[in-house]
Amino acid sequence: MGKVRATRHNGRKGKDGVFKAGHNDRTFNVENADHIDASRSFMNVYWDCYQGFNITDANGVRPERKFNFEQIEHAYYAEHFGDSIDAQNDRHIKSRHKERIRSVDDILKDPKTCPEETVYQLGTKDGHEDPALFAKVVAELIEEIQKLYGSNFKILNWALHMDEGTPHIHERHVFFADDGHGMNFPKQEKACEALGFELPNPDKKSSKRNNRKMSFDAEVRGLYIEIAEKYGVTIEKVPLEGKVHMDKNDYIIAKQNEEIADKKAELEELTLKISDIDAMANEVADKAYEKACEVVAETVKETTIKADVANIKNYENEILKPNSGATREQRNIAKVILDGAVSLLKRKSESIMAVVRDALNNPVIKKKNHEEIAEVARMSVRERLAQARMEADIKNASRDYNQKKHERGER
Numbered sequence: 001m002g003k004v005r006a007t008r009h010n011g012r013k014g015k016d017g018v019f020k021a022g023h024n025d026r027t028f029n030v031e032n033a034d035h036i037d038a039s040r041s042f043m044n045v046y047w048d049c050y051q052g053f054n055i056t057d058a059n060g061v062r063p064e065r066k067f068n069f070e071q072i073e074h075a076y077y078a079e080h081f082g083d084s085i086d087a088q089n090d091r092h093i094k095s096r097h098k099e100r101i102r103s104v105d106d107i108l109k110d111p112k113t114c115p116e117e118t119v120y121q122l123g124t125k126d127g128h129e130d131p132a133l134f135a136k137v138v139a140e141l142i143e144e145i146q147k148l149y150g151s152n153f154k155i156l157n158w159a160l161h162m163d164e165g166t167p168h169i170h171e172r173h174v175f176f177a178d179d180g181h182g183m184n185f186p187k188q189e190k191a192c193e194a195l196g197f198e199l200p201n202p203d204k205k206s207s208k209r210n211n212r213k214m215s216f217d218a219e220v221r222g223l224y225i226e227i228a229e230k231y232g233v234t235i236e237k238v239p240l241e242g243k244v245h246m247d248k249n250d251y252i253i254a255k256q257n258e259e260i261a262d263k264k265a266e267l268e269e270l271t272l273k274i275s276d277i278d279a280m281a282n283e284v285a286d287k288a289y290e291k292a293c294e295v296v297a298e299t300v301k302e303t304t305i306k307a308d309v310a311n312i313k314n315y316e317n318e319i320l321k322p323n324s325g326a327t328r329e330q331r332n333i334a335k336v337i338l339d340g341a342v343s344l345l346k347r348k349s350e351s352i353m354a355v356v357r358d359a360l361n362n363p364v365i366k367k368k369n370h371e372e373i374a375e376v377a378r379m380s381v382r383e384r385l386a387q388a389r390m391e392a393d394i395k396n397a398s399r400d401y402n403q404k405k406h407e408r409g410e411r
Contacts, residue, residue: 003236006228007121008221018114021069024159024170036163043162045135048072049155069157073115073172076156078104081176084183113186115156121168122233131167135160137228138169144223152177152191192216
C-alpha cells in the first residue's frame with residue numbers, strides 16, 4: 001500500500017482519572033462496549049512482563065491467564081518499588097506525618113507515578129498495514145526500547161486490539177530512578193536524565209514544553225519509523241495540516257489540544273495574576289480611601305454641627321420661654337449670644353473638616369485603613385474569579401456531556 005501515518009501517543013490520565021489496564025486486556029464485558037466488535041476479540045494479542053504472550057490457538061481458544069494486567073502491574077510495583085515505599089512511610093512516621101503514608105495501590109493511582117500508556121498505530125480505518133506486520137514492527141520496537149533503556153525503564157504489558165476500528169497497540173510502562181536513598185522509585189524525568197537525555201532546549205529551564213521526556217519520545221518515534229521502514233512500510237512524515245482526514249489517535253490528540261487551547265483561553269480571560277490582583281487592590285484602596293476621607297470629613301462636619309446647633313436651639317428655646325424665669329432683657333441677651341454661637345459653628349465648619357481630614361491622613365491610621373480596604377478588594381476579586389471559574393467549569397462539563405450524547409447518537 002502507499003504511505004501510512006505512524007501514530008505514537010502517550011498519556012497517563014483522562015477525564016475519569018488515570019488510565020486503567022483493564023481496558024487493554026479486556027477484563028470487562030466487551031458485549032456492552034459499542035466501540036468493540038466482540039466477535040473479533042479472539043484475534044487480540046496480549047503480553048505482560050511475567051506471563052509472556054497470550055494468544056488464541058488454531059481453534060480460536062485462548063489459554064486462561066492466571067493474572068490480568070492490573071495484577072501484573074501491582075506485582076511489579078510491589079516487587080521493585082515496595083522497599084522504597086516502605087522506607088518513605090517509615091520516614092513519615094518518624095517525622096509524625098502519618099497522613100503522608102502511601103501504599104502500592106496509592107502509587108499506582110497517582111498520575112505522577114502510575115504507568116504511562118502509549119498507543120501505537122500504522123494507518124487509519126480507511127487503510128492500514130497488515131496487522132501481523134504491524135505487530136512484528138511494534139514487538140521489535142518494544143524489544144529494542146527495553147534493550148536500550150532497560151536500566152531505568154520497564155515495559156509492563158501490551159495488547160494488540162483487532163476488535164476496534166483500526167488495529168492498534170496499547171503499551172504500558174514505568175520510568176524509574178534512584179529515590180535518593182539507594183532504592184528505585186517511579187521518577188520519569190530523573191530516569192530520562194539517568195539515561196542521558198538532554199533538554200530539547202538546553203538554554204532554557206525544564207518545563208512542560210522543555211523536558212527530557214520529550215527528547216526520549218522523539219528518539220523512540222525515530223526508532224519506530226526506522227523499524228517500520230525496515231519492513232517495507234512507507235511512512236507519511238508530513239505533519240497533519242488543515243481539515244484533512246486524521247487517523248483515530250491523531251484526531252483524538254487534535255481534539256484534546258483544541259479543548260486545552262479553548263480552556264486555556266477561557267482561563268486567561270477569567271484569571272488575573274496574583275500580582276495584578278494586588279496592584280489592582282492597592283489602586284482601589286488608594287482611590288477608595290481618598291474618597292472615603294472626603295465623605296467621612298463632610299459627614300462628621302455636618303453631623304457635628306447639626307448636633308451642636310440643635311443643642312443650642314433647644315437651650316435657646318428653654319431660655320426664651322415666657323415661664324423660664326428670665327427677664328426680657330436676659331432673654332434678649334441670651335438670644336444674641338446663642339445666635340452668635342450658631343453662626344460661629346457654621347463659620348468653623350471648614351476647620352472641623354480639616355481636623356478630621358488630617359486625622360484620617362495620619363500615616364499610621366491611613367496605612368491600617370488602606371490595608372483593610374485592599375484586603376476586602378482582594379477577597380472580592382478572588383470571589384468573583386472563583387465564581388467565574390465555577391461557571392466556566394459548569395459550561396465545559398455541559399458541553400462535554402452533550403458531545404458524548406451526540407457521539408452515542410442520543411438526543
